[in-house]
Amino acid sequence: TLTLLFLMPEQPAGALVYYWLISILGGMLSLYIIKHEADARVLFKQYKFQANYDFLTGIFNKRKFEEVSRVLYDRTSQSPSSQLALIYLDIDHFKQINDQYGHYEGDQVLKELGARLRFLLSSSHTSARIGGEEFAVLMPNCTYTKGLHLAEEIRHTIDANPILLTSGDTIPVTVSLGIAHYPTNTPDPQTLPLIADRMLYKAKTSGRNQVCSTEKKE
Template sequence: MLRDLFINLTILVTFHYLFMLVFKENFLKKEDTLLRQLCKGMLSGLLGVLLMFFSIKAGPAIIDLRHIPLILTAFYGGIAQTFIAACIVIIGRLLIEANVASFINIFSMMIIATASFLIAERHINHVVKMLLSITISNVIATILFITIVHETSFELHFAYWIFSYIAGLFNFYVIEHQTKAYQLLNLYKFQAHYDFLTGVLNKRKFDEVLSHAFSTKWKQSIHQMSLIYLDIDYFKSINDQYGHHEGDIVLKEIGTRLIKNTRSSDFIGRIGGEEFAVLLPNCSVEKTWQIAERLRRKIADQPIYLQDGTSIQTTVSIGCAYYPGTHTDIKKLPIIADQELYKAKQSGRNQVSFSERMRNHLT
């Protein structure tokens, strides 16, 4: 029996590991696309069918762990996936043998699926929910053993209950561990690429994107691009007057407005304390000017509310560089953008400076 239990545990763990590799962040999404829900439900059901073929011999009787995938699907997948999985298990059972026992078994699968889903929706401890689901499943199985197979052996029922708890809780632990590991990996990836405060790219990642943009590969597919440098005006005075915590709120709000008012194809980065940059692939001179002006207005025209409810007006100075423009060397874009930003500051702040503006008569 222990050998059979080990095989079943190996099947369950291997399946759930592969399941997470395939679906990744969608693994635990209950509100998913219909196609993904169908796929996840069918795969969980097929796992239940597979476990029927690797049943555990317990004396004269045979027990299996087909209910474990149903419980775990109810716990992590939601109602649609649970009943899809239950239907697949039922079809698999009928294909093996269709008799009175199989139809009673079908009824039990639906009860287990329903009960597990209702328990999973309760706001109680996850381990308690898993124990309740397994216990209900075990009670149903015990009743079926006694009424259908007429098996009253205490050793058999005890073995089934123990194996069921081991398989259910062990796989629950494995899934929870995998989930936390995947969440941590995503968090580390985010922290490696994004600024934790503003949600835009950090300087290292933005420099990497910029370097990639200057490479031959990008120049072949992108014939024009623009770079915007943006600096918050008098940000030091905001920190001095309201404190660094309130200054962080300003930075976060600026990052949010940059994201909302640029294209999905653009790259936004925080490259200094109060300095941001926006890379605009395939962006014309006219469009660059429009985006830069829109960013300036969206920041200047709408107040930023601090934690205590105080509203402050914030402005930004913006410098723009365009390729191919007056300078044919694409790698000079950061230098030109920085020079234009300096001009915007020297000219009174809260404005856009763009070397191409006069040449192209932009308004």
């Protein structure tokens, strides 16, 4: 406005009014576009998170875990010197927790388990919730002994630290784990899920709160 008045001191008042209206409308349009763009970016991030991560635990969901697994299986099979370990773990008697404390507190148990996995695992490991109370951990460049040690560390950490519920109660929680290793257990990395699942079933049917594995070829 000052520039217009300086350049054209005899500018009619009506012209200034039109200038103000156009400026205000232009500013409002700019703000709308900026807000729309910001909202779109937030929604995109939310959709991307929901597509890859489990909404309760904050770790990968089953779809993303299978995607990462396929890449690692292919990469490992093409490198004779590579090693790969897969852990399946399942919360023991999770249905009883839901029945006794309610599904909301059951969700708290799942959240805490996800948090403990994130704390225990390194950035090179991939963890995911692949079922209701079932989790998986994939460890590239991991020896059989190291994978077995990590599985036992997970089991012990969960067993030794009761979980605090939102009600203020603390409950003991244990997990059963099955581990499979390439090339110790199989010449084909693609079969690791089958072996880990069998080992998990063995752990649950032979007493729970334990790690089951084998050094034999499956």
